[in-house]
């Protein structure tokens with residue numbers, strides 16, 4: 001636009017970066033900063049010539065687009081700050097490059113068309129100057145502001161400049177008198193310090209008079225005295241001398257050394273009534289502070305001048321700066337103000353927080369330290385036992401705010417996340433990892449539990465090698481049939497209650513083998529469980545359950561529970577006449593079913609009607625014992641012709657009873673065999 005060769009602009013930007021004492025990579029990137037966007041040179045080529053670091057900087061500046069739209073300033077500005085902040089966090093050099101680029105564009109703005117000029121100047125004032133201020137780069141900020149005002153309101157600018165020139169002369173005279181007095185006193189006190197005059201820049205004057213609605217003449221700080229010392233202690237010594245010489249104006253002393261500004265600015269400010277009887281502003285700072293006041297973050301590179309800026313150092317610089325911004329704030333409030341100022345808290349659905357080392361982390365709004373912990377690392381999440389935010393312990397459901405410095409407290413002996421953490425986190429990442437942990441933990445618990453139940457059940461049987469191989473073949477088949485891959489899966493399934501250990505054992509150890517052990521156990525009461533335990537009553541727990549003696553229900557029979565007057569429950573067969581007789585009180589009848597995993601013996605009555613004959617009773621009891629059963633009670637009656645035998649046996653289930661009934665029907669002269677109630681022993 002200026003008609004100058006294209007190379008002039010990148011050279012000038014590189015020059016600005018060099019003035020700021022930036023490192024080689026930054027200066028190199030300044031020279032190349034438009035290459036990726038404005039030419040056909042490929043990234044790879046650039047990398048092979050200048051290396052990855054330089055190319056990343058070039059890409060950074062190409063990508064860091066700060067929009068300007070006067071119509072929706074608020075949102076656009078928020079978005080700009082967001083991008084800026086992230087860019088700062090990634091690589092501060094990109095932002096410095098961006099500012100250098102803009103500064104040169106402003107210096108050559110006169111070559112632009114009028115409309116374009118205004119737009120660029122406004123954008124500079126709205127976006128770039130405030131950014132420079134945030135980074136403490138006052139030298140650039142001042143130049144950007146003055147140039148913007150000059151292009152936006154040339155007349156105002158020139159008018160102000162003329163007025164200031166006039167007043168300045170007179171003020172400078174007064175300051176000079178004061179300077180001499182102070183210089184003498186400092187010499188006497190043995191303090192070597194430089195005394196300068198600082199002139200308020202035009203835009204700052206413009207801002208102040210338009211905000212306070214005053215005339216230029218009324219500003220007492222158009223010219224201020226600036227004292228630059230070698231050490232911090234000397235700053236306070238100078239302050240002492242100044243206050244001794246001239247009376248300080250109340251409320252105008254500021255100690256930005258003890259409490260630096262968020263952009264790292266440090267100085268002592270005071271206003272005194274000078275020798276001419278007029279207010280006089282004095283700024284006192286060390287040379288280090290002076291560099292920071294002028295160049296801000298860029299000055300921090302200069303500190304490391306002697307040292308080569310390796311990648312590690314660059315990184316350290318970046319995090320140091322962020323840490324300082326946040327930690328230098330003695331009180332949390334000013335950090336908060338800084339962040340609020342950045343409008344970060346307005347970013348609709350995100351919060352930006354820091355690790356104790358200063359790394360920036362982005363999380364959805366409403367996130368808690370748990371989300372943060374899992375964002376750092378799964379292990380950090382799993383071993384988290386608490387959290388500190390800005391050095392204070394907070395509950396785990398604390399909602400993180402932008403600017404928070406979050407530290408996760410971990411312990412190796414932590415028992416891991418608990419299920420209630422699921423309701424305390426916001427990110428799917430944290431939630432999934434907590435679920436995975438709980439699943440694994442439950443898996444281990446269930447595995448142990450299932451194995452214990454299985455082993456306990458198994459220990460009831462002592463198997464011969466031949467039986468053992470049969471059982472392990474059956475076990476393999478059982479696993480296959482139930483799509484269980486390993487024995488462990490079976491244990492877990494048992495632990496979870498999907499199978500009962502006894503049911504599995506019943507399936508894999510044939511009845512013919514088990515029977516042997518069961519028979520033995522019959523003579524040792526107490527191992528077997530009571531039949532009542534095999535009944536599950538829907539919706540009733542804790543009530544005493546009894547098996548009805550009238551119909552003697554067996555596993556395999558449909559059953560119902562009947563609530564008795566004594567509040568217990570009697571379990572009847574579904575078709576028991578006694579139950580039907582009471583069925584008008586429907587609400588006393590409860591659904592019931594068998595828990596087939598409970599193995600028990602159930603007493604049941606059997607009625608045999610036959611034509612009486614000698615040895616009938618002996619034959620009947622022979623059949624019973626052939627079926628491996630035992631008669632517990634018997635009542636026999638004979639009319640001489642007809643005989644009726646009613647006895648009680650204990651069986652495992654309905655099938656076992658049906659087998660017995662079938663066998664009894666085969667007995668000679670038997671006419672009818674049917675189930676009966678339980679009778680007492682004769």
Ligand SMILES: Nc1nc2c(ncn2[C@@H]2O[C@H](COP(=O)(O)OP(=O)(O)O)[C@@H](OP(=O)(O)OP(=O)(O)O)[C@H]2O)c(=O)[nH]1
Nearest residue numbers: 136138142198199200201204205254261263265269293294
């Ligand atoms: N570099 C730098 N200087 C600061 C900063 N804050 C204050 N100052 C210096 O102190 C002057 C007074 O600023 P105020 O904001 O009024 O300070 P106050 O706390 O003493 O009221 C500024 O004048 P000014 O009119 O705002 O600026 P200038 O024209 O002197 O540059 C500037 O010289 C800062 O963050 N960075």
